[in-house]
Amino acid sequence: MTQDPTLVERVEYISINDSQPEEPGPVVPHERQIVDQVIAIWKEDPTTENLGVPKLHAIVKQKHPNWTVSEKRVKQLLKKFGLLSSQEQYTYAKDIKSELTPDIELPPKVQVVMTSKRGKCLYAKKPISKDELIWSEAPLFFVPPLANVHLVEHGSACANCGKLLQQTEMKTVLKGLDCDVCAEVWCSIKCKQMDAQLHGTLKHNVFNPSLKKPKIVDSNAFLELQEYCLKESWNALYAITLIYANMLLDKSGVKQKQFNAMARVSQDVRYKALDSGGGSFDNMNGGALFVQEQQETLWKEGYEKFLRVFPKDPISYKEFLLFMGTYNINNLDSSVFLTQSHLNHNCDPNTTVDTASDRISGLKVYAKRDIKEGEELTTTYVNPSHTLYQRQRELRVNWGFICTCNKCKSDAKESERRKSSSSSKKQDAKDIRNMLKETKKQVGDGEIELEIPHDNSTERRKSVRFDETVVAVSN
Structure with a gap:
């Protein structure tokens, strides 16, 4: 069977076209591409979050030379999505x-004070000495x-504290520390006393609404x-499920009242802070401004699963x-x-x-320095x-605030001083370069006489060439 020469020619023509690389040309990027690139720059080097728009624009152009995007457009997009560092x-x-x-x-030397600016605070009722144990709590x-x-689940870690069990500790089943229903120990x-009731409630109950007293x-x-x-990797959902189960098991209702008296704020309010200002981004999918919808979907999905755990005691979204x-x-x-x-x-x-290494023993609070009577007790939330x-x-x-501590x-x-010093040095260097250029224009390539001290003597050098560097000419 002979091949159609027209077909061969056509196949060869297509093959030649497909093998040719695409010619790079000017591209007008979509606004999402631009903002994604800026966020990628911030993620790659967090120090760039302090850069102004001109420098950010320069980096974007460096990474995408074929992009047709102006500095003005970059600024408009950062402002539009609340990412302009100068914005409040x-x-x-x-x-x-x-x-x-x-x-x-409360501990003997501590009292609670409600304030208008800082909310609920702990204050020292009496002087507290440096390194003194103020209180410990579970x-x-x-x-x-x-x-x-x-x-x-496989009995390789404690069902309560999560401590990993060594082979020698696996014999705990012989000590009555194993569950009668499952493989957990x-x-x-x-740990067993702390967890036994919650363990049985969460893991060995089959909900039956037809019972007079369903689980x-x-x-x-x-x-x-x-x-x-x-x-x-959603620790918060896991935690509040355990906490809510604990609340329901507490017949006195005190634990729920104590939790509800703590500093309270909705998660969606907290999320707004992640979606604003200076390059903050979420770890789910790049920039936070593009994951709000996905985040709400995740919350609602988690909420539905939470409701199924507590069919008798639902809470609103x-x-x-x-x-x-x-x-x-x-x-x-946690x-x-x-x-x-x-x-x-x-x-400071x-x-x-x-916090105790075994975690279940709780924590101890010590005085870092001498604390006066009437002084607020503080901790640090960050490093x-x-x-x-x-x-x-x-x-x-x-935590929703801008810190104004000392x-x-x-x-x-100190940061302003360094910036000022750096700017001053840059300006001095610029002035010197300008002076040298101006002088060079005036004298051309000729030579001028300069007095240059040498070994503290009064001897004069013959001449030097005046350029950006001064080179001495020996006799």
């Missing part, structure tokens, strides 16, 4: 509400590590939610977001502590909070060694 950054401290905590037993709500869920009597929790729904939280936001601003290492949650922030705090910009951004996004004021002054 969103805070939500005014939206945080709290009440006096019921049935709280968690009001203990939340085990989500990452160890599968190890717990506890590492100590203390408060659907265990199958909880196990499904637990897997979902693990998949999404609004309450769900408030629950999550309250947990997020009050937890310490757990919630009653007295410690009253401590306000300072980048006067207390040190030490004090971080830069001013890093601290301010983390505090604004996670350390922040001092760091801001």
Whole structure:
């Protein structure tokens, strides 16, 4: 069978065209492409978040030489999406509400004071010496590590504290520390006593609405939610599910009242801070401004799973977001502590909070320095060694305020001093270069006589060539 020469010619023609690379040409990028690129620059190097629009525009052009995009357009887009660093950054401290905590037993030298500016605070009733133990407390709500869920299910980690069990510790089943229904075990009597009721409620209940007294929790729904939280790395949903179950098991209702008296704010309000100002971005999908819809979808999906766990005691979606936001601003290492949650922030705090290595033993609060009577007790919510910009951004996004403590004021002054010094040096260098250029124009390529000291003698050099550098000519 002979081939059609026309077909061969056509195939060859197509092959030649396909093998040719696409000619790069001018491209007008979509606004999302531009903003995504700016956010990518910020993610790659966080220090660039302080750059002005001209420098950001220059970096964008450097990365995409074929983009047709003006500096003006970059500025307009950053302003449109609330990413212009000069814009006022969103805070939500005014939206945080709290009440006096019921049935709280305070340390002997500490009192709670409600203030108009800082809300609920802890103050020293008596002088406290440096390194003095002010108080210790167990968690009001203990939340085990989500990452160890599968190890717990197979009896390789404690069902309560999540501690990894060595082979020698696997014999705990012989000590009565194993569950009668499943393969989970506890590492100590203390852990079993803390967790036994919650464990049975969450993991060994089958909800049957036809019963006169149906169970408060659907265990199958909880196990499904637990897997979902693990998949999404959603610790907050996992935590509030455990906390709500604890509240329902507390017949006195005190724990729920104490939690509700803490600083409270809705999660959707907190999220607005993530979506504003100076390059803040979410870790889910690039820039926060493009994931609001996905975030709300995730919240609603989590809410539906939460409701299935508690078919008898549902809460509204609004309450769900408030629950999550309250947990997020009050937890310490995932757990919630009653007295410690009253401590306000300072980048140079006067207390040190030490959490126990086994986590279930709670925490201890020490005086970092001498504390006077009537002085507020403070802790730090962030790493004090971080830069001013890093601290301010983390505090604004996670706790809703701009810190104005003495350390922040001092760091801001130092930053301005360095900027001023740097600008002055740059200006001096620029002035010298201009002077040299101007002088060179006047004298041309000729030579001029300069007196240059040499070995403290009065001997004169013959001549030098006046350029950007001065080179001595020996006799």
